[in-house]
Amino acid sequence: SSPKCLEGPGGGSLQLRFRSRLSLPLYTGGKVEGEQGAAIHIVLVDSNTAHVVTTGPEASMKLDVVVLEGDFSNEDDEDWTQEEFDSHLVKERPGKRPLLTGDLQVTLKEGVGTLGDLTFTDNSSWIRSRKFRLGLKVASGYCEGIRVREAKTEAFTVKDHRGELYKKHYPPALNDEVWRLEKIGKDGSFHKRLSAEGIFTVEDFLRLVVRDQQKLRNILGSGMSNKMWEALLDHAKTCVLSGKFYVYYTDDSRNSGVVFNNIYELNGLISGEQYFPADSLSDSQKVG
Template identity: 45%
Template sequence: MSVRRPRVEEEVDDDDQDGSSGSAEEHQQRRHGARRLRPVLSFRSVVRRAVAAETIQQIVLNLEPVIRRVVREEIRNIFPQYGHDLPHRSLPLQIQDVGVSPPLKLVFTKQLKLPIFTNNKLVDIDNNPIEIQLVDTRTNLIVTPSNTHLGYSAIKLEVLVLDGDFRYDEDGARWTDDQFSTAIVKAREGRRPLLVGTVSVTMSNHGVAVIDDVSFTDNSSWIRSRKFRIGVRVVMLTDSCGLRIQEAVSESFTVKDHRGELYKKHFPPLLTDNVWRLRNIGKDGPIDKRLEAEGIKNVQDFLKLNTMNPNKLKSLVGMSDRQWSATLKQAKSCDMGGKCYVFKSEGCEIKFNPVGEILAVRFGGRMCSLHELLPHQMVQIKQLVSQAYQQWDQMEEVQNEMALVDKSLIPFHDEKPMISSGMPNEPGKHDQLCISECHVC
């Protein structure tokens, strides 16, 4: 068997460091002449060293709780000898090395849904109950409580309110127990607890805890940052060996009074929403009262009048062009749903969407769009549409299952030619013109 020749690697002789050595040339010769044999590391050697390093790290992690327990017991024995009481804070937490990140941490599975109002249940961004996971900081994998240094099948968690100014590095979050405790926000004097509901939860052995019913009783405007965070920490037990679990901290957010939600605008609105849910229309304000006097109570009524008589609607609201455009844009963003309204007359049938725009017309069993009608048919349709608007509440409501002959919505009114938004015509919008552009009005 052939023997692999070890690689020769240079090494400077100790004599090279002697200041009494000869000339530079002799020094160079001596430097290259002195050589040391050093074998090349094999793959097996590298693997053995890596395994050894990993084993040492694991040993250190296993020894840490034992060392902490011994130190804790010794400190407990020393304090009484000198006539001192034990500190109020947990000794294991006091001796926690702030320079070492805890090997375990709590994290929020998902972000909270915003905005947040008082007395409203907190949920995550997907409208599900808040979930807290216990993960390993090195692998970011979920850990079950029974596999931790605690050795329990379940651990108890408490939910707290933190100041929105509590800052940390979200990627490698590190803070001490003191820093976390200092950031806790208590309720204002004479008020209910700031957080009510499920403020104490149990994490079972699958490593996930659910906070399904928790809400704020006060807004966040009274603290300097005007923002809160939610914090979740482990309720440490006396035999926890002093190994701390990193707390979970949410993003900062503003908590608004619930009464603000009662008046908030809806984006997008519903057809059944009150008109004051639209921008630039205040609840019980002058515009709201003027519209109500004309029977315009909800978004559907608002859009129907815009279809039938946009100039009248704009006159009622009395807004600037900019405000009117924003309000109408919000109103028209609503979901029309799957309903449609059918007006029937002898030999003719007209189908409307919920806001009075014509979807299709049936003449003699043939479904067609307005653009396909002859002039005398358009005159008849104009009369029937006016009659249909007056008898809107008596029209038949059906599911809109019939395919449209013309996908454009064609509103009808007696004013100047306007597109369905009630604003002046724009290039490229000719397919949405009203009946008046068909030379009938």
């Protein structure tokens, strides 16, 4: 049997609290983490003193991790009863896997605990508020007869991971797969046409934009309207280049050369010891 918890002089003042904010948005199948990937810490506090309760049986009790309706009690300083808290618990939809999987219990040590691995199996679009909260309550068999106020996080949305897997990137990175660009659907016809021509990454795409834009337009074909093409180019051009440069020297003396960036745009000329940026060159120098 669990050790008896003794109600302190300020009886009913014990509260569980989340000390960390969640990293949002959350996706089904993804790990629930704190901001910047940090662990999510919880504490047992005496609300009369605002101090962590580090001794006594309550400081080492077990807690259940639960899912709550997003519209449960917006203010943290509001009080609620155990019955109110329990009436806002969310279970999985009929015929679905448990809504939350992973380490569904936490053990406090000297009044402090850390959430383990947790994953949502379903999105939050089907409940009234369209949002969930995580909650913590004392596990059965611990500190019975004593009121320990449950903890809850802020309300958050859980989205289907498909959205994450297929998301466009803003801005796109050079080594992103080409379907991260607007108007190129993953495994769609444009994606397949580009792949067939050896254009797998955003960098491959941008290089062809510079070298032979018409060829690229022809690869994508008439299925892509001019409006889509403009949107695709605009998105691709927001890509941050890597700062790599290529220099082509005209002869072995390496006296004069042409400088290109990593998507083969003309960057400038090297002549003797001097560098001339592309925007300072006349048209005849560029042709030469």
